[in-house]
Amino acid sequence: MRFDRMIRRRAGLLAVAVGVPLLLAAAGATGWALTPDRTPSAPPVVAPPTPTAAVPSSAAPTPERVPVAAPAPDDLPVVDYSLAPTGFPADPDTLDTTPLTEGLHPTREIAAYTAPGGRPLAFLAPTINGVELTMPIAQRRAGWTAVLLPSANRTLAWLPPGGFTTVPLRGQIVIERKPHRLTWYRAGQAVQSWEISLGQRGQETPLGRTFILGRTPPPQDVYGGVDIFALGAVPDDPESVPASLRGAHIGIHSWYHDGELGMKTTNGCIRLTKSGQRKLLAEVRPGTEVAVVDELPVPPPTA
Known part of the structure; x- marks a missing residue:
């Protein structure tokens, strides 16, 4: 790990989209074909029979080759709370609401790549400005692991083996923009739903899969005195938000009144009731997936 680079990184406060600090805290064996022993079928004075071809034993399947990770230059940026570097691949399943049930936590600074065996573009550290980083695992391929990239929307980063631990993620939050609804799921089952307020025209709440990065105390009374969840997502158009919120992240929080719910x-x-926010803060851990869609499909009626 490049500790000198980590030490030199600027200290700073993490701001959610409400402009407040985030204070959270291949190796495998293949089968060998053995040639059977052959014994002549006649006395020694008789020529032995013509040898037959060896019959191979059942061979173990050849393990999938793990693409080699190209060395990462030391001067690559470290992903922090500002916008992540560009060039990473889009999340191909960003509107899929199938729960992501496993998270990845870097245990050291690790390089993030564009694909298995692809190009390194940045480093992921165990923390972002002191906040422990856990990212939902979106894919696995050829020994590599893809995670939802923080400080970016609808984007994956591919990680080679090693340098991280995994944790189970039992919860999920689904945001539906058209009905203005937040639903909290546990182990794939809906637990509770709330009416919510969302982004105004030109500052719409970004679609796609993201995750809870951490939590912060409310900086002002307008947030109802309840902690705020900061997400990995950022405004789709950073220039559309007020200047005081440039570089901020999208958040889930309450408000001092409920008169704007459904608007x-x-x-x-994402704004919801104070009681709903307290419930999520008590039950949902950082790293939990947040899926934002326009609307969930209506299941067909049962016969």
Whole structure:
């Protein structure tokens, strides 16, 4: 790990989309074909029979080759709370609401690549400005692991083996923009839903899969005195938000009144009731997936 680079990185406060600090805290064996022993079928004075071809034993399947990770230059940026570097691949399943049930936590600084065996573009550290980083695992391929990239929307980063641990993620939050609804799931089952406020025109709450990065105390009374969840997502158009929110992240938080529930009034954040926010803060851990879609499909009626 490049500790000198980590030490030199600027200290700073993490701001959610409400403009507040985030204070959270291949190796495998293949089968060998053995040639059977052959014994002549006649006395020694008789020529032995013509040898027959060896019959191979059942061979173990050849393990999948793990693409080699190209060395990462030391001067690559470390992903922090500002916008992540560009060039990473889009999340191909960004509107899929199938729960992501496993998270990845870097145990050291690790390089993030564009694909298995692809190009390194940045480093992921165990923390972002002191916040422990856990990212939902979106794919696995050829020994590599793809995670939802923080400080970016609808984007994956591919990680080679080693340098991380995994943790189970039992919860999920699904945001539906058209009905203005947040639903909290546990182990794939809906637990509770709330009416919410969402981003106003031009500052819409970004679609796609993201995750809870961490939590912060409310900086002002307008947030109802309840902690705020900061997400990995950022405004789709950073220039559309007020100047004081440039570089901010999307958040889930309460408000000092509930009169705007069901409306599009925020700068991209998700607002719900104070009791609902307290419930999520008590039950949902950082790293949990948040899926934002326009609307969930209605299941067909049962016969």
